[in-house]
Amino acid sequence: MTSTTIAPEQVEVGKTWSGQSVPRKEDRRLLQGQGVFVDDIKRHGMGYLHFVRSPYAHAHITSIDVSQAEELPGVYGTLTGEEVAALTDPFFQISSPPGANVKDFSLALGKVRYVGEAIVAVVAETRELARDASELVEIEYEPIDAVVDARYAQDANVPTIHEDAGGNLMWHGVYEWGDLDSAFAEADRVVKIDQLHFHRFNSTPLECDGALVEFNKGTGQWTIHTNNQFPGFAAIMMGPAMRTGLDRLRFVTQDIGGGFGNKITSHPQLVVCCLLARKLGRPIQWTEWRTDFHLSMSHGNERWFLETEVAVKNDGTLLGFRTKALDDAGAWLRYEPLGGVIWAQVTPGMYKWRNIRVDFTQVATNKAPVSPNRGYSRMQHLWFTERVIDIVAHELDLDPVEVRKRNYVTVDDMPYETPNGCVYDSGDYAQMLDIGLELIDYAGIEERRADAKARGRLLGVGIGSTLDSGTNNFGQSRMINPELQFSGNNEVATVKLDIFGEIVVTLGTTPQGQGHETTAAQVVADILKCSVDDVNVRAGHDSYWNSHAGFSGTYASQFAVTGLSAVKGATEMLAVEIKKLAGAVFGGVPEEALELADGGVRIKESPDAFLPFMACGAIINANNAGLPEDLGVTLNCRYVYRPPFQVPDVERKFGNLTLTYATQIHVAVIEVDPETGYYDIVDYAAVDDCGRRINPQIVEGQVMGATAQALGAAVHENFVYDEDGNLLTPNFYDYHVPHALDMPPLATGSLESPSPFTPLGTKGMGEGGGAGIHAVCAAVQDALRGHGDAIVWDSCNPYHRVWEMLNDPKGAGGTVSVTTT
Amino acid sequence: MITTEQTITVTINGTTYEREVAARKLLIHFVRDDLDLTGSHIGCDTGNCGACSMLVDGMLVKSCMMLAVQADGTTIETVEGLSDGEELNTLQAAFREHHALQCGYCTPGMLMSATALLRENPSPSDDEIKKALQGNICRCTGYWNIFEAVKAVAR
């Protein structure tokens, strides 16, 4: 168990709090079993909801009979698709046509489109009874052939999944920048790659989705206790569908058991809970179980890259590429087709490719709907660019390290504008690669390869370099649908001094383990010159706290930028107000003559003139007679941080789509048992650069977690469907996630290249996990070099696939050709 | 005699509870729903994840693969019983110091597995630590910091 993690450094008082590994405020309650997760919440008289789910991937529903279920003693009631269609409107669609024409309700209406789709909701006195009753719901189906392979979804004679859309095409767009013809004319070689496949998986947070929903009949308001990680998005989906104002949808969250993007799109289930809370006049409790989650929630985007062509010089200089990206959205567009543009934040990967064409198509299939998953849409694209690099190196017999260094955007290029107008803010990729290579002792790798060979093992080394773009410019959604009126981004924080001087911070975010309470307190303590222990950050999210905005939530690598910048802004406002107040109390002392220190404010020149925060809070809140009328101090400061974005040029598909670019470079060393295809990761290095780190330990925790998820995805985790659309990995028994014994030794390294574009020099981070997938794919390909020379073309390589590539490199490996021009 | 409901008595973290319980109720549901001890969690439905781990008569089990009626007469320890009052115990403090938790959902089960290990083997090797935690899935940390936390206590 080698790991570079060492005992954490002591927090030094007197230094700034930011930059130190302050132990987390959240931990005490979580370690004592006192966290409040959604399934922990109970209300008198609540009814437990159970969904009746489709056993078919594609079928007409010919009849639904809930009468027997409703007659079972202890059953409170049911809800069907027909009732939903009467009570709500279809969810707003992000897509332009044909995807725009899809009619999406919270329960299946007339047809089921994937195994596990919810058809009826049953509510009963106990969890067990609700499930018993769901077995009494009688549904008749007329099965239809399932569409499970995106490559054939648009073929003639393939059944249409959404008749309203007139076919299985959901969205199509062409992205082209630079001059492809010149690039290919200039090329010495053109490398052609038939197909690459990024597989379907997600991060499987340990807690599944859930809600407890109360309806207040008198006010018409719903209180939705839920672990949805992007309530702002849920609200704008739910409000119009439910024909209600958003203030009637109160979202409350305390602790969330992991999200990773997978808890963004629970709005259909939340609508069902809301409708039933109103219909049955009682709180509705819904807990999603693991199998439900695997069958129906937020699979990551499965993507094909077809007919890829890469223009290269003999020395490995990359001139351009073109590819046809084909995204398999599954049965519904619940956040899609945003995946059709989000990848463009990292269009050239980390390389100086200037000429790029991506023909992007998204189709529907009879599989679970896809939604964001850690590294959303960029991970797929970065896997593609990394695969291209290693395939080019393989075909041209070049060193993958050299090809990377030859083409990486360099530290001198920063800030670097990509061909599509994104700006890479800072970083030194080549240096990070060197750190990673040193951590796994790359200099000695050939010796180790020989040693492995002597033991009958094939050693392979692979690099994965990725960008973790953070803080979306939502204006990019207009490239999907020019009609959309979204752009920019925002986040909110409020910081106040209460009557007894207590510092209270309220965030707009919905953290799932990222330590927001702690890092926010660090930022506040530095500005107010107090201890982090004096800063009370409210746990969780409540939309009634009035500390949220349209894009509030925790997703897309942005808290360190949006959340902490909002905290900084609000705290600075408060600091100014404290000084203003003190100036008045001290009899007209100007702000510049005052400073914050030791939990109060004092006159710089005569520090004995000191007003503790407690006095400030008391004066403003309870003892304010005689204060100047125009003082303008409330000591309750709300700040909205807005990143400096412009609306992108939709015609050219050009503009700055995201604010910051953290970087991860991973290096994997594997040993393959050629008799079985089994392989171990024997050494692993993860190097991270996310700009200024407020809490290095939290950052390193994110790096480690993302790495583990990537390794799981690279080797095992895969939502595999059979030809009838049955999910073959619907639980943790068949969907193997890494456990303790699966973990390789890990060495971590870091650089710190502050972002020039953010108030704190921070960058969003946490989604860099894809690097592990890229690195393992490259390592497998390297290990097979000279042993069949198969090309790794799929992002998931379990043992059987490696064995197949060893035994049938032409059949099981990817098809690649090189043309000399 | 075969019955579908029984009265059972269990002692959890020092408190004795007597309750009527359906034979079909899993121990984890009994503890969470009937006794309001919500520290132990549910992360899967196939006995893989270990979030519901607790000690039953000193033995580490996954309480989702045991019926509540089977716990009749037993003494159970859950995460809520680890601390003495407000103070974190040594293991909990090591988890905090080493950032061995993020979302905290697997943490109660993880702590119970580590507790069982350290009682049986106060000086486990690195491999023994990994082996002891194999039954607890964590999706946030990659386990590395959890190993470090347990090692810190083992020393």
Place this chain on the structure above:
Amino acid sequence: MLLREVGYARPASLGEAIELLAANDGARALAGGQTLINVMKARAGSPDALIDLNGLEELRGIDLAADGTLSIGAMTTYSEIVGSAEARARPIIGEVCAQIADVQVRNRGTIGGNLCTNDPTNHLPPLMAALGATMTIAGADGERTVTSAEFFLGVYLTAVVQGEVLTKITVPAGRSDGFAAVTLGVDGTCIASAAASLNGRITVALGCVDAVPVVVEPATASPDDVRAAVEAADIDPPSDVHASSAYRAHLSQVLAVRAVNQAQGAA
């Protein structure tokens, strides 16, 4: 989660357990529950009643006879076997039990439950078949002892019929044993497995390739003979999400050779 309604009884004796099982067609014996309760959670199986064998001390424990014969009570847990000094007389048993699932499962799961489930991915059916273990089954009419060939009848199907309980597993003396598996993750579910025993004759039992362990008897312990013996068994393993039929067939040969090699080393 959320089982169908079920009856429950905790008999005070083996005799009572047999009576309850015999009197209730829909009743099933509940051993460690590490498979059965999961099946019930999925509602893939829903017995009318569970007859809990956990309190029956007479079904627990490990005896080592003077001639080296091991008798293991069916309700002995994997952890008890791993920790047992007696069980070390046949070390492979404890070594394999230590690879099953995880601590929690090993603390509850039993050797009898593992064998009676006879899930093709289970570790112990091929191991017991290779070791030449016999199984003792008690019913209203008394006890009978069967060989593994007679015991394992199909997936989730054994010689134990309604009204009967597996009480004891008897393993003859010997030390030259081996076990090899390719698993889903380290020490995970078996994708393919092979157990070998070289005590007097060479016996290899293959797991995960058929409804019951497939036993072959290579002429010698040489890799070629072992592979030839597996080849001659003409297995037609199932394909699933973790392995194709061809891959499993190939692994069977590789693992058989490895298990035999380990057995030779353990002599």
